[in-house]
Amino acid sequence: MQQHPPLFRTLVEAVVAEIPRGRVMTYGQIAAICGSPAAARIVGGIAHFGNPDLPWQRVVNKHGGVATGYPGGKIGQKNALVSEGIKVTKDFTVDLEELLWNPS
DNA sequence: CGAGTGACCGCAA
């Protein structure tokens, strides 16, 4: 019963918060779910200015590669993903065919 | 309110 239209940022954070452990999602897919398939960059921006408690490490790009601006760099994100049981290649990429999470 | 920015995406050389 939102009298005001939900902010994009709120939707993105909600989706990211629903990503189960051991799964990943792409920026473009999250943006599309939130209603703006071309706002993939915005998702990244929200990741930087949004709620730091959310599992942003589970968010990867369309190539399955980890983000560049993650705190600690790609190493930090890869470390966080591996800590959750997600296999990350030495090329800092994850297998989207196996780990991509598709919300209902 | 206006301008700049970006943890992206896709294509061209």
Next chain:
DNA sequence: ATTGCGGCCACTC
């Protein structure tokens, strides 16, 4: 294969 450029749209200052 790698590198560079533009577009796209919401967020921050």
